[in-house]
Amino acid sequence: MEGQPSMLLQAASAFHPPPGKKITYGTAGFRADATILSSTVFRAGVLAVLRSLKNGGAAVGLMITASHNPVGDNGVKIADPGGGMMAQSWEPFADALAGAATAEDFVEIVLVFAAKEEIPIGRLEKSEVLLARDSRPSGATLIEAAKMGIASVAGAVAIDMGILTTPQLHWMVRQRNRGWGSSEMDYFLQLSNSFRSLIELSGEEPMASGYDPVLLVDAANGVGGGKLKELVKLLGAGIEIHVRNCGEEGEGLLNEGVGADFVQKEKTIPHGFTAQDTGKRCASLDGDADRIVYFTIRANDENKVDLVDGDKILSLFALFISEHLAIIADADDEKEDKKTKKKTLGVVQTAYANGASTEFLREMGVAVALAPTGVKHLHAMAAQYDVGIYFEANGHGTVLFAPGFLTKLQDLANLCSGTMREKAARTLLAVSEVVNQAVGDALSGMLLAEVILWHRGWSMQDWASLYQDLPSRQLKVKVANRNAVSTTESETRVVDPPGLQDAIDAETAKYNAGRSFVRPSGTEDVVRVYAEASTQAAADALAASVALHVSHYLSA
Ligand code: 16G
Ligand code: MG
Numbered sequence: 001m002e003g004q005p006s007m008l009l010q011a012a013s014a015f016h017p018p019p020g021k022k023i024t025y026g027t028a029g030f031r032a033d034a035t036i037l038s039s040t041v042f043r044a045g046v047l048a049v050l051r052s053l054k055n056g057g058a059a060v061g062l063m064i065t066a067s068h069n070p071v072g073d074n075g076v077k078i079a080d081p082g083g084g085m086m087a088q089s090w091e092p093f094a095d096a097l098a099g100a101a102t103a104e105d106f107v108e109i110v111l112v113f114a115a116k117e118e119i120p121i122g123r124l125e126k127s128e129v130l131l132a133r134d135s136r137p138s139g140a141t142l143i144e145a146a147k148m149g150i151a152s153v154a155g156a157v158a159i160d161m162g163i164l165t166t167p168q169l170h171w172m173v174r175q176r177n178r179g180w181g182s183s184e185m186d187y188f189l190q191l192s193n194s195f196r197s198l199i200e201l202s203g204e205e206p207m208a209s210g211y212d213p214v215l216l217v218d219a220a221n222g223v224g225g226g227k228l229k230e231l232v233k234l235l236g237a238g239i240e241i242h243v244r245n246c247g248e249e250g251e252g253l254l255n256e257g258v259g260a261d262f263v264q265k266e267k268t269i270p271h272g273f274t275a276q277d278t279g280k281r282c283a284s285l286d287g288d289a290d291r292i293v294y295f296t297i298r299a300n301d302e303n304k305v306d307l308v309d310g311d312k313i314l315s316l317f318a319l320f321i322s323e324h325l326a327i328i329a330d331a332d333d334e335k336e337d338k339k340t341k342k343k344t345l346g347v348v349q350t351a352y353a354n355g356a357s358t359e360f361l362r363e364m365g366v367a368v369a370l371a372p373t374g375v376k377h378l379h380a381m382a383a384q385y386d387v388g389i390y391f392e393a394n395g396h397g398t399v400l401f402a403p404g405f406l407t408k409l410q411d412l413a414n415l416c417s418g419t420m421r422e423k424a425a426r427t428l429l430a431v432s433e434v435v436n437q438a439v440g441d442a443l444s445g446m447l448l449a450e451v452i453l454w455h456r457g458w459s460m461q462d463w464a465s466l467y468q469d470l471p472s473r474q475l476k477v478k479v480a481n482r483n484a485v486s487t488t489e490s491e492t493r494v495v496d497p498p499g500l501q502d503a504i505d506a507e508t509a510k511y512n513a514g515r516s517f518v519r520p521s522g523t524e525d526v527v528r529v530y531a532e533a534s535t536q537a538a539a540d541a542l543a544a545s546v547a548l549h550v551s552h553y554l555s556a
Pocket of ligand 1: 027028373374375376392394396520521522523524528
């Protein structure tokens with residue numbers, strides 16, 4: 001390993017962590033004001049190489065983005081060789097790297113960790129990092145810092161994929177490691193080809209269809225707008241997507257009054273949309289296009305929108321997929337298949353899922369599992385089913401197909417040529433292609449939602465009325481130390497501080513259909529409160545009283 005320590009030390013000495021500021025690998029990577037991030041990003045470059053070396057040199061992704069944060073922020077996160085988020089077991093190491101006070105400390109931490117994990121650093125072994133950034137101006141310099149980090153490990157190769165959405169990079173990593181086409185055009189072609197296959201497999205549009213071919217998309221003035229425009233060129237007839245807030249001259253700032261986070265939290269019309277769009281089917285992406293919600297603008301209430309959130313997207317997907325799984329199983333003479341059908345499909349939500357959505361899914365006969373907040377938790381749980389669908393209410397989510405199940409579908413399609421079963425199997429295969437199985441992807445999720453609406457001949461009203469959301473309220477409470485709150489049972493129950501859960505239970509019992517939980521945020525210095533009840537006034541009151549208990553228990 002001669003030379004490697006001094007190579008690392010020399011490179012690391014050019015970067016200085018911000019004094020007195022601790023940046024941690026939170027729910028979705030490191031995130032902070034862009035001006036203090038270069039040392040963190042340099043070190044994340046080294047981290048990505050180590051991750052690749054640990055995985056026999058497989059490609060790893062490094063994405064520069066701060067998603068829905070303001071334009072002055074930026075961030076960095078690592079995608080593992082499978083295309084998913086970096087293994088959680090490495091997060092403490094990531095924190096230690098970012099937090100090392102000096103270049104010497106940093107090198108020491110790298111070398112000790114590499115020795116412990118038997119990572120062949122400095123032996124010129126193959127390792128590869130695919131890099132990309134979203135449209136933030138600060139990304140250009142930060143990506144150079146990441147490249148310097150990568151170059152400081154002997155034998156490491158950096159491949160700059162340019163400006164991409166986060167899910168595009170995750171997809172590319174997954175494809176590349178499977179030896180499949182991983183260019184941006186491959187991505188666009190896979191999505192558009194499978195979209196068109198799904199339309200063809202659906203046959204004729206239903207009579208008296210309520211589906212409106214026009215879709216208005218708010219791209220948050222982020223990276224997704226331009227990408228969506230590229231994709232639209234390949235979709236063919238039948239759908240008319242108008243993209244707004246692409247971040248072009250005069251369109252406003254990234255994530256400011258626009259985007260999925262804004263629309264979902266504020267339930268307010270994003271910039272670039274007016275009363276003239278009332279009743280139209282609209283969708284909002286977030287700044288790096290890994291999240292999507294739909295909405296319509298309310299008549300006579302110009303500023304407000306009716307939201308179709310992640311829960312309803314999930315419900316739509318679950319309905320369509322279970323319908324097709326049922327065709328496959330129902331046509332089977334053997335009862336065996338019918339019995340296993342329900343285990344085949346599973347959905348994963350978080351405690352934030354509206355109670356009405358969970359009830360709707362359970363009534364459909366689908367297994368519903370609960371995961372803690374954060375894509376990585378939901379993704380891991382969904383991967384346990386043959387077909388696993390996961391969504392957070394905020395619009396992060398996708399559908400996962402187990403490799404063995406895809407083979408089964410392929411065999412079935414070949415065996416049952418000319419039957420309904422073949423069509424159902426081919427439809428599910430096309431769904432597995434249109435969705436991004438590496439990570440939730442606003443563009444691919446949108447295509448699947450559109451196909452399903454088209455197939456059913458549904459208007460936004462049809463979709464929205466799948467079930468009626470229970471009134472809910474979210475609050476945040478500023479506390480001295482949010483980490484004094486710890487939870488269990490997928491964040492539905494508080495363990496610490498003692499007594500707080502009993503207080504929440506006592507409040508909840510006062511309300512019809514009441515439900516409430518609290519958890520420390522992973523991205524902000526607050527404790528979040530969620531409450532649900534049969535009326536809005538009750539949900540508001542429940543949330544307010546639980547928030548008071550949080551303040552009380554955490555101020556002591
Ligand atoms: C991050 C997570 C998101 C989660 C949110 C919760 C990813 C890619 N993103 O944005 O899944 O819903 O954090 O934020 O994992 P909170 O902890 O502040 O409530
Ligand atoms: Mg995002």
